[in-house]
Amino acid sequence: MDEIVSFLQKIVEFESPSLEKAYVDRLCDFLAENCIELGCQVEVMENYDFGNNLVARWGKGENPILVLCHMDTVWPSGEIKKRPFIVKDGKAYGPGVEDMKTGITQALFALEAVQKRGICKNPITFVFNGDEEIGSHTSRPIIEELSKKSKCVLVLEPAEPPHGSIKTMRKGVGTFIVRIKGRASHAGSDPDKGISAIEELAHQIIGLHKLTDFGSGTTVNVGVINGGTRSNVIAAEAQAEVDLRIWTKEEADRLLHLIMNLKPVLKGTTICVEGGINRPPMERTEGIVRLFEHAQKLCADELGFELTEAKAGGASDGNLTAALGIPTLDGLGAVGDGGHSVDEFVCLDFIPQRTALLTRLFETL
Known part of the structure; x- marks a missing residue:
């Protein structure tokens, strides 16, 4: 265990914004x-603007198991000086420790265990990508291409709190920018000659938020708005950034059509919508269920603990592979909580347990 914690500390201290x-x-x-x-x-697949992507292949043969880990974190450089890696009361703390430096650690120690045991016949391909937290724009083609050649995909994202559940379902994500154009005029002298882009945007925001349906899990959130130049000028331009979350492809298609075809309320304004579905939904398919049940049986019969499943509102690279019909099991990484927050932690006692599960998945799938 000391070796695992030492390695985890080392890669947490390798800051990777x-x-x-x-x-x-x-x-x-x-x-x-x-x-x-x-x-x-x-x-090593080099990129110009963002971090490089690493593909590592172990073993020989076709139809490998594909393992996804991302190296990048949401924390800027220098954060480690403010919040150094520490271990306290059986938990490890530090920037990126849960999302997802522990997942990387478990993946490599599971591979080491596979090597020592010598009974794994499956080839394994690992992808360590450098841009997951900003949309996987450079790594997505790599992940999708490799997944099409793989028997299944194992994602080392953190398990779902509070029970350390495996993720068998994830929401899809859409991101959009809504741009409004009106007509400027003096707010005091010629208010009737202007058409306010901000007023039009206000109508659109209300309409967009009405698309939210908590019953079906669909949410639409306008999170950033800006527009206008001065308080005494009728705004000629305004824009908003929109986040969409959906559980199914059918719902994604429906909302995509509605958002991309917004109609102006005020005569004389125009609307341009840019964006789309960045991560398709990870739906709970038969292949995913079979993969989860296999892992669950390993835990019950061999490893001595109960494995549960859950759904998650956030997306991962597992969404990309599941949408291609590849059986995908997500949340095989850290058991902890507080991802993307200063309170982020992992429970150290679970690392050997989850590493053992990953080892047996490598050997038995």
Whole structure:
């Protein structure tokens, strides 16, 4: 256990902010060296703007198990000085410790266990991507292409609190920018000659929020707005950033059509909508259920603990592979809580347990 915690501390201290390429690349190089030591063939796929992506292949044969881990975190460089890695009362704290440096740690120690045990016949492909927290724009083609050649996908995102549940269903995510154009005029001298883009945007915001249906799990949120130039000028332009969350592809298609075809309320204004579905929903398919039940049986019969499933409102790279029809099991990483917050932590006692589960999945799928 000391070796695991020491490795976890090391990669937490390798800060890897999504938007700071040099930091992500340092961690990428470190992980590449570790994968080579574990007998992998590695390929570093370089990017110009964002962190490099690492693909590591272990074993020979077709239809590998694909393992997804992301290196980047939401924390800027320097955060480790404010919140250094610490262990207290059986929990580890630090920036990115839950999302998802512990998942990376478990993946590599499971591979080490597989090597030592010598009974795994499955080839395994690992993807360590550098841009998951900002949409996986450079890594998505890599992940999708590799998943099409794989028998299943295991995602080392954190388990779902509070019970450390595996994620068999995730909401899809859409992001949009709504741009409004009106006509400027002097708010005092010629108010009747202007058409306020801000007023039109206000109508659109109300309409967008009315699309939320908590019963079906569909949510639409206008999270950022801006517009106008001065208080004494009728605003000629305004815009809003919109977040969409949905459980099913059918609902995604319905909401996508509505949002992309917004109609002006005020005569003389125009609306332009940009964006779309960034991550399709991860629906609970028969293949995902079979994969979960296999993992659940391993836990009950061999590992001595109960494994539960849950659904999550956030998305991951598992959404991409599940949408292609590849059986995908998500949430196999850290058991903890507080992801993306200063209170982020992992429960250390669960790391050997979840590493053992991953090892047996490698050996039995």
